[in-house]
Every structure is written in structure tokens, then in C-alpha cells.
Amino acid sequence: MSGGLTYFKEDFPVYSDLISTINDQLQSIDNLHVITCTTENKNNIAQYLRAKNATMAKYLIHLNMYLLHKLNYGNLEEFPVDQLIEDKILIQKIIQAQKKLQYSIDKLSKYQETQINEDDQVVDQVEKLTLKPRIENLHKDETNDKINNPNQKYVPPKLAATLSKSDLNKQKQERREELRKTQRKANLIKSILDEQETDKPKEMTERDLQQLYYGRAEDEKQMEKRKYEEDHMTRLPTTRDEKRRERIAERKANVTRLDDFQEFETINKVLNKGTKKIKKPQGSKLKGSMKKIVKRKRR
Amino acid sequence: MTFIVKTRKVLLNKLLNRRQLSVELLHPNKPTPSQESVVKELAQKYKADERNVVVYGLRTTFGGNRTTGFALIYDTQQYLMKFEPKFRLRRRGIIPKRDGSRKGWKEVKSKLKKTRGAEKTKIYMSRKTDKREVIRVQKETYLKGFVGK
Numbered sequence A: 001m002s003g004g005l006t007y008f009k010e011d012f013p014v015y016s017d018l019i020s021t022i023n024d025q026l027q028s029i030d031n032l033h034v035i036t037c038t039t040e041n042k043n044n045i046a047q048y049l050r051a052k053n054a055t056m057a058k059y060l061i062h063l064n065m066y067l068l069h070k071l072n073y074g075n076l077e078e079f080p081v082d083q084l085i086e087d088k089i090l091i092q093k094i095i096q097a098q099k100k101l102q103y104s105i106d107k108l109s110k111y112q113e114t115q116i117n118e119d120d121q122v123v124d125q126v127e128k129l130t131l132k133p134r135i136e137n138l139h140k141d142e143t144n145d146k147i148n149n150p151n152q153k154y155v156p157p158k159l160a161a162t163l164s165k166s167d168l169n170k171q172k173q174e175r176r177e178e179l180r181k182t183q184r185k186a187n188l189i190k191s192i193l194d195e196q197e198t199d200k201p202k203e204m205t206e207r208d209l210q211q212l213y214y215g216r217a218e219d220e221k222q223m224e225k226r227k228y229e230e231d232h233m234t235r236l237p238t239t240r241d242e243k244r245r246e247r248i249a250e251r252k253a254n255v256t257r258l259d260d261f262q263e264f265e266t267i268n269k270v271l272n273k274g275t276k277k278i279k280k281p282q283g284s285k286l287k288g289s290m291k292k293i294v295k296r297k298r299r
Numbered sequence B: 001m002t003f004i005v006k007t008r009k010v011l012l013n014k015l016l017n018r019r020q021l022s023v024e025l026l027h028p029n030k031p032t033p034s035q036e037s038v039v040k041e042l043a044q045k046y047k048a049d050e051r052n053v054v055v056y057g058l059r060t061t062f063g064g065n066r067t068t069g070f071a072l073i074y075d076t077q078q079y080l081m082k083f084e085p086k087f088r089l090r091r092r093g094i095i096p097k098r099d100g101s102r103k104g105w106k107e108v109k110s111k112l113k114k115t116r117g118a119e120k121t122k123i124y125m126s127r128k129t130d131k132r133e134v135i136r137v138q139k140e141t142y143l144k145g146f147v148g149k
Helices: A002-038 A044-071 A081-114 A120-130 A142-148 A165-195 A206-214 A220-232 A240-255 A263-271 A289-298 B035-046 B077-083 B086-092 B102-114 B118-125 B132-144
Strands: B004-013 B018-026 B053-060 B066-074
Touching (some): B004 B035, B018 B035, B018 B053, B035 B066, B077 B132
Antiparallel strands (some): B018 B066, B053 B066
């Protein structure tokens, strides 16, 4: 019996703690039971909670019996401990699944707390109103930290200067603008110097020479084509567009020769004297105000 | 000499045993020079046999007075025969020209579009072309008669 008393004295505080925890759990079960009763049977969350409550209650009852059995010096071998273990494992699995359903469970509990009718419009408003952010949680209480850890050293925050992308782009733009400014100044000075008459020979680039001799400089496309041909030692075929451009340029070059002044125009007039005028195609009649304008010009 | 020859981008191609260069000819108020004259000038300049020099792609710029082209100078005639494409060898007369006509090939092509399978290969092989063995024999005969300097 003395041995029994010592065991009792040792185990009693543990037992009392356990009983208090069991009471707390049962209260939570009661709260959830209210919710499950009020919601519809189709709701999966309610079914889950019912199952959870039943298993928890069962486990607690068995635990209580086990403790009483132990205190009364009952033969523990006879007590079905396997069932306790099974129930505990079940509860652990159920609680793991609860993490995913926590949001909907909180929603249900809040819905019960507000005690409002089940109108759809009002429900939506309530849900939105209830889901407010708590600014208190964002703010950290530094005073509590000091009280809890007085010996902790002050660690300053890690601050480092960083350039954002917008700043980088700004820098690039500024550099480009500076370059443009310097180029404009250089071009101005160059033009002023060119105007001055000096004995210094003029610098002629390839483009200037082409302009001089042929009346036009090479386009970028033509330059690319030329470079490709020279690099690969091949000749690319001439397209219709290029042929057309060459014909047009030839016509222009022939007109701007130094030989013809006004004789060209007179010769053309003489040649075209006896030719018929081109008639307008049918259907191209002038309408309305355009008639008046054309008549005035003809006069 | 009625024109001036300028060479640019001279490259020594050891894999193909030749020198590759781009040629620029200046001939003011004159027509474009012929390929043979250009070959002579280049052979003199680079101290090579005229028969080892190949010029192609001569094209006059807009307005005249200037032409650009490409040139290849081989080390020996054997390398020229080996690496040059057949159409250029035909131009020089090393390989005789093709007998087949343009119209004949077009007829064959129209037939090929309508057939499939083994018949198609038969029609394709029956066309008039120089076969590999024939070309090889022609090259050998040319080289036999070739005397180097």
C-alpha cells in the first residue's frame, strides 16, 4: 500500500493535467458539434468534423478508463491497449488532413458566431467583411523581445544599395542623350569648317564617291548583300525589285546629265506634237465641287 | 592593258589547295573586260599557270567603269579537277557539254510528277545525263594530255 501511495502521489499531478486537457478537447468538440448539427448533411466538412469528434471522444473515453485501471491496480494486460494505439494513429491522420480544410472550418465557425440569416447576398457581404486583415499581427512588439532576451546584442538590419532596372535604363538613356549632344556639336563645327575655304583636301568616303559618280549611294540592303557575296564568294540572284530600282535610277541619272539644259524639253514637245491625247476611262466623271475646281484651272 | 586589277581579301585555303580572292577591275569609258584577259593578268601577278586560275562572278556596278568578281588560284591542275564544280569545267572545255535539251528535261519532270515508286526511278534514270564514270574517264583523258610548265 505504501508503494501504491507513492505511485499515486507521483501519478496524480500527471493525471490531473491529462484530465484538464481532456476537458478542453471535449469543449472544442461540443463547439464543433453545434456547427455540424446546424449545417446540412451534404456538407463534406461537417461529415469530416463529425468523424473527428467521434474518434476523439472514443479515444478520450478509453484513455480515461486506462488511467482509472492503472490507479486501481488493475491487470493492465487484460486492458485492450491496441485499440488505444489504433485510435491515436487515426486521430493523427485526421489532424494532418485538417490543415487543408482549416480555411473552410474557420469560415463555418465564423458564420456561426455572427448568427445571420442564410440569404446569399448577405452571406457574401458578411464573408467579405469578416475577412479583414489584422494589422496587429504585422507589427512586432520589440519591447517583448527585450524583456524575453535582455542579453541579446543589437543587430542592425542588413541594408545594401541596389540599382533597380528603371534606374539602369535611365542611366543608359542619359548616356545616349549625352552622346547625341556631343555628336550634334561635332557636326556643327565640321560644317562650319567645311564652309571655310582652305587648301586642305576634302575627305571623300565610299558613299560620297558613289553619290558623285552615279548620283546615288548604296542602301543598307545593298551593302549587306555586297558583304555577304564577298564573304561567301558567291553571287546572289537579282530580284525584280532591284531591277526595277535600277531602271528608275538609270532614267533619273540620264535626265540629270550636264549636257541637256532646256533642249530636252523642247525636243520632247516637238516629238509629242502630233500624238493623240490619252482619253479618260469611262466611269471617271467628276462630281459636284470638283467639276468647278477643274473648270477654273482649265481657264 | 586597258584596265586596272585590284585584289582584296586574299585567303590561303590549305584544305582545298588554293588561294581565294575578290577582284576589282577599273575600266573607265570601256566595256567590261573578258574573263580571259582577267585570267592572264592574275596569273602574271601571282606567278601561276593560266590554266590553274579560275575567275567567276564578274558583275559591273551601276553606271559602269567598275566590275567586281571572284578568283581562285589552284596549286596544280589535279586539285582544280578535283575541287571545281562540273559546270565551270564545262565552261573551260575540260568536260564536254551536255547533249540533253531544256525541253527534254521539262518533259521528264512532268512525267515524274505523275508517277510514284519504282516507275519514277526508272524514268529518272533514263534521262540523258553524264554519268560519273563517263566524267571520270573524260577527266583522265584530259590530264593525260596536260603538260605542266
